Amino acid sequence: MYLLIPGRHQLLTNFQQTYLTKLLNTPLQELKDIYGRAVTTPGKIEAVIFAVTSANHSNTRRNPLPFYLRAISIESMAASLPVPVYIYGIDDVGSLDSFAGYTIKRIKHESDGMFDCRPANTLVVCSTPVLRLYESLGFTILPAELKDINNWEHHATMPWDLVEHIARVPHWEEDDFVKQEMHRTAYEVWKKYKLGQKVKQLFNDTMISSDGDLTETRDYNVYVRQMDDIAGLKYRETAAYLQPGRIGDIGCAVGSWIKLVTKDARLRESDVYGIEVSRHLFEICKQRKENGEFAHPFVFFAQKNAVTGLVFDPHSMNTIHTSSLTHEIESYGSREDLLQFIKNRYDELVPGGVWVNRDVVGPYNKQQQVYMLLNREDGNNEDPYKTFAERELLSQYLQQLSTYARFLRFERDFRAAEGYQLSYTTVVAEGHTYLQLSLQDAAEFLSRKDYTDNWQSEMHETFCFWDFDEWQEQLRSAGFKIHPQSYVTTNQWIVENRWKDKVSLFVPEDGILKPYAYPVTHMVLVGIKE
Structure with a gap:
């Protein structure tokens, strides 16, 4: 007979150790399940199996600890138990009704068939709603901390409650509640690896979701392809500024730009550091390194x-590179977050080091009113506000809309969750119907109108909050000198393939509307630490 204990096991409690010891020293027929019924399974406990779920996740609010640190704590605690303890990592597969069955199969596979857990030979120890998944498979559930399944009342501190407590208190190592509840082996691991500090940082981070992503509406398959496709262009635009030595790529996505750095003979002896906040993209980076792609x-x-x-030691980096990142900080965080980001990069550079920031940028004269003429014949104009449960169906529908209808949808969706209201008026002049709006809002639409694959995600993002002069001013305020070859430009491929014959801009002059140039699309801004 086996005991199966599924869970993320971010830490262990004294109750868990006491409870397991009691279970292993009590005849099975004297044990009670979650309903208070006597266990009828014969035999005795021969082994304890810890199924550590989300084993492939770490450094997020939901899973701050990597699998190996969780396993160290369990293994240390297991030394006091009278039967052998086995630990198996179960990868995260999202919300899955059959996750219990998946866990059982993973254990059988990882143990090379040594453990084929079935209701006849395994008791499950669980006190969270996950137990329902195992109960549906016929397993007997032992309650652990659970007192009343009808209202999910617990009579002992749950491990995750203790994690959240650590995130709140100023000095967790000295906290009486922590010392009383946290098992010694977990306490030692947390203290040795400074995990309390990490948990505090993760829990205080309002930009990132509990699973470690900026947005939950991004199609990463599309995103990865886009990053690979544009990597060559990004590298050509930034390579001339890079200094050999220690090179950091913050927001490295899937490592596409870094691959080109490692192929550059001028930088062959440089150490390259990729920093990525998104758990999904970080996993791809690790896999690419294992594949030998660098x-x-x-x-x-x-x-x-x-x-x-800081993500690098102070005064340690020769080059820091960011691409298409800083606007996301403004979009998903706050202006204060962006200003802090700029200061952090200055602090990380050696004297003479450079921060190369390639990103979108707002147009000059952002508040100028322009007249925008949109093509109404290049697609469907019916019901631009139609909703879809699936991202792919929404993308297909948006692609069928005319440029004018897509603007109507953009006007409604653009940063609506953030409380922004795009303002425009309809003006009839010279036989045409124009939309009068600020150049900033027109540029926001132009920059986003074709991003239909990730429309829901893109609608949270703002590109045009600062123009190039304002960007330079903010870097100078942080201490940077601006590289004289920094520049702002308009991508002519975008003009020819996405804007021409679809959107035209005009401004009134001498009583008539005269064509107005398309706005800039992106900048390469290089700050030098003097």
């Missing part, structure tokens, strides 16, 4: 948030 081995990846603090 030209030399001195490439190191870490999952960190560069807004909440």
Whole structure:
């Protein structure tokens, strides 16, 4: 007979150790299940199996600890138990009604068939709603901390409650409640690896979701392809500014830009550090390194948030590169977050080091009113506000809309969750119907109108909050000198393939509307630490 204990096991409590010891020293027929019924399964406990779920996740609010640290704590505690303890990592597969069955199969596979857990040979110890999944498979459930299943009342501190407590208190190592409830082995691991500090940082991070992502509406398959496709262009635009030595790529996505760094003979002896906050993208980076996709081995990846603090040692980096990142900080965080991000990069550079920031940028004269003429013949104009439960169906529908209808949808969706209201008026002049609006809002639409694959995600983002002069002013305020070859430009491919014959801009002059140039699309802004 086996005991199966599924859970994320971010820490262990004294109750868990006491409870397990009692179970292993009590005849099975004297044990009670979650309904107070006597256990009828014959035999005796021969082994305890810890199924550590979300084993492939770490450095997020929901899973701050990597699997190996969780396993260390369990293994240390197991030394006091009278039967052998086995630990198996179960990867996260999202919300799955059959997750209990998946866990059982993973254990059988990982143990090479040594453990084939079935209701006849396994008791499950669980005190969270996850127990319903095992109960549906016929397993007997032992209650652990659970007092009353009808209202999910517990008579002992739950491990996750203790994690949240640690995130709140100022000095967790000295906290009486922590010392009373936390098992010694977990306490030692948390203290040794400074996990309390990590948990505090993760819980205080309002930009990132509990699973470690900026947005939950991004199609990563599309995103990865886009990052790979544009990597060459990004590298050509930034390579001339890079200084050899220690090179950091913050927001490295899937490592596409870093692959080109490692192939650059001028930088062949440089150490390259990729920083990515998104758990999904970070996992891809690690896999690519295992695949040998980088030209030399001195490439190191870490999952960190560069807004909440430094990600490199102070005064340690020769080059820091960011691409298409800073606007996301403004979009998903706040202006204060962005200003702190700028300061953090200054603090990380050696004297003479450079921060190369390639990103979208707002137009000059953002508040100028322009007249926008939109093509109404290049697609459907019926019901631009139709909703879809699936991202793919929404994307297909948006692609069928005319440019004018897509603007109507954009006007409704653009940063609506953030409380923004795009303002425009309809003006009839010279036989045409124009939309009068600020150049900033027109540029926001132009920059986003074709991003239909990730429309829901893109609608949270703002590109045009600062123009190029304002960007330079903010870097100077943080201490940077601006590289004289920094520049702002309009991508002519975008003009020819996405804007021409679809959107035209005009301004009134001498009583008539005259064509107005398309706005800039992106900048390469290089700050030098003097």
